[in-house]
Amino acid sequence: MAKTIEEINEKIRQGKAVVVTAEEMIDIVREKGVEKAAKEVDVVTTGTFGIMCSSGIYFNIGHTKPKIKLGGGRVYLNGVPAYAAYAAVDLFLGANALPDDDPRNKYYPGDFEYGGGHVIEDLVSGKEIRITAQAYGTDCYPRKFLDAYITIHDLNEAVLFNIRNAYQNYNVAVNSSDKTIYTYLGMLKPRFGNANYSSAGQLSPLLNDPYYKTIGIGTRIFLGGGIGYVAWHGTQHNPNVERTERGIPKGGAGTLAVIGDLKQMSSEWLRGVSMKGYGVSLAVGIGVPIPILNEEIAFYTSVSDEDILAPVVDYATAYPNRESDVIAYVTYKELRSGEIELFGKKVPTSPLSSYFKARRIAEILKEWIKEGKFLLTSPSAPIPGVESGIKFKPFSGKEVLEEVEKR
Known part of the structure; x- marks a missing residue:
């Protein structure tokens, strides 16, 4: 008999769901057959x-005092360029991003390249990230420069x-x-x-x-x-x-x-x-x-x-x-x-x-x-x-x- 996801969820809530990994399922099917395995197992993980490579994060740093419009400007996180073409303080950082100059820069210890993927790892680790930015300034966003340190806890939103x-x-x-x-x-x-x-x-x-x-x-x-x-x-x-x-x-x-x-x-x-x-x-x-x-x-x-x-x-x-x-x-x-x-x-x-x-x-x-x-x-x-x-x-x-x- 076929099951529904809601039926399986109810078994999960009751602590009765049979959950196995994909590795374990191989042996179960070999030993018991597909029909019996389908009846006994509820979820395979x-x-x-x-x-x-096609990974990245978008995040909002919150407004500075005075306010700055990062959109259209240039923004760097530990020397790695972030994409700043959304709005005032929304940014996107791709995993493949590299510094404009020497990819082996001072923010990463050892003789290795440092880029977007490493910034993401550092951010998730709770480390301080240096953000530097240059904006063109407007009447409502007059600030033109930013040089500060942020952590993931300072961000309004941070989304992978x-x-x-x-x-x-x-x-x-x-x-x-x-x-x-x-x-x-x-x-x-x-x-x-x-x-x-x-x-x-x-x-x-x-x-x-x-x-x-x-x-x-x-x-x-x-x-x-x-x-x-x-x-x-x-x-x-x-x-x-x-x-x-x-x-x-x-x-x-x-x-x-x-x-x-x-x-x-x-x-x-x-x-x-x-x-x-x-x-x-x-x-x-x-x-x-x-x-x-x-x-x-x-x-x-x-x-x-x-x-x-x-x-x-x-x-x-x-x-x-x-x-x-x-x-x-x-x-x-x-x-x-x-x-x-x-x-x-x-x-x-x-x-x-x-x-x-x-x-x-x-x-x-x-x-x-x-x-x-x-x-x-x-x-x-x-x-x-x-x-x-x-x-x-x-x-x-x-x-x-x-x-x-x-x-």
């Missing part, structure tokens, strides 16, 4: 922790708003050339010297709900150590890709735009990252609960690493990549074993995401739900899926080059 997170599968990056190259998937050694990947595989939220049957706009989630929500489908969301028999996309597909109160969050789950030869970013922790409403969803949440194929892409020659640039497919079981085989060669693998932290997120979310601290939400609207009729145009490097040549 998922988790992922990795570098998510990430426009593309929790990618549903992704590339495995390799390098066929004779030189080392540096990418957002890390350093790639020459002649297929290593293979880097970034996904929690069987724990990953959208791989446990491949057709977005339960995850939609308004879904309550674990975000950065606090509670957040799915705000929309993320940028580059493209569900119309080739899938395996059990619905798993064979490459990057769905994405989520997420939002949450930064003041609830923790630097344990929001970490500034510096990538040599690429820049800075933010590692984000996300966990999504999946209500087991029926046998179909129970089946999807029993996906294991051996069921998930990832495309291997040569970043020396084929990035931006096209579908034809995939040189092989490997399972996440192979990736997590520490090596894959390409063209008869053993290639060591390395994750850019943390499976340990993904597992911990799923466990924390499980604890919250079992303790009655976290109820599930019914989506107010679905995110577009394969059956939505909406066609998403996948990014094509070839088409971009052809367009450039026309100009």
Whole structure:
């Protein structure tokens, strides 16, 4: 018999809900079968922790005396530029923002780049952030300069708003050339010297709900150590890709735009990252609960690493990549074993995401739900899926080059 989210929430309130992690669900389905698992389990928790470049925060610093209009001016946080084109004291800071001059500036100890992701981590940690600003001044906002220190506690609002997170599968990056190259998937050694990947595989939220049957706009989630929500489908969301028999996309597909109160969050789950030869970013922790409403969803949440194929892409020659640039497919079981085989060669693998932290997120979310601290939400609207009729145009490097040549 099918369940409803409200029925599951009532069991959560009564302390009777059966909650398991996505890892645990694999064994339950193998031992008891899908039908029995669907009856016994109410919620499956998922988790992922990795570098998510399309992340950022918006916040309001409150009015100064005399007032200043930051909108249209120039604003820096620990030397990192913030976007100041909203209103008087509303700002946005992207995870990839870098100082105008030397990216290795004095605000970060050691020989590392410091940028937006690090400012976000410092802010969440409660550290003082130096804000410097230059404005043009108006009759109602006469102040032209600002140099002060703020903490997250000084802000009227501070919101994490990430426009593309929790990618549903992704590339495995390799390098066929004779030189080392540096990418957002890390350093790639020459002649297929290593293979880097970034996904929690069987724990990953959208791989446990491949057709977005339960995850939609308004879904309550674990975000950065606090509670957040799915705000929309993320940028580059493209569900119309080739899938395996059990619905798993064979490459990057769905994405989520997420939002949450930064003041609830923790630097344990929001970490500034510096990538040599690429820049800075933010590692984000996300966990999504999946209500087991029926046998179909129970089946999807029993996906294991051996069921998930990832495309291997040569970043020396084929990035931006096209579908034809995939040189092989490997399972996440192979990736997590520490090596894959390409063209008869053993290639060591390395994750850019943390499976340990993904597992911990799923466990924390499980604890919250079992303790009655976290109820599930019914989506107010679905995110577009394969059956939505909406066609998403996948990014094509070839088409971009052809367009450039026309100009």
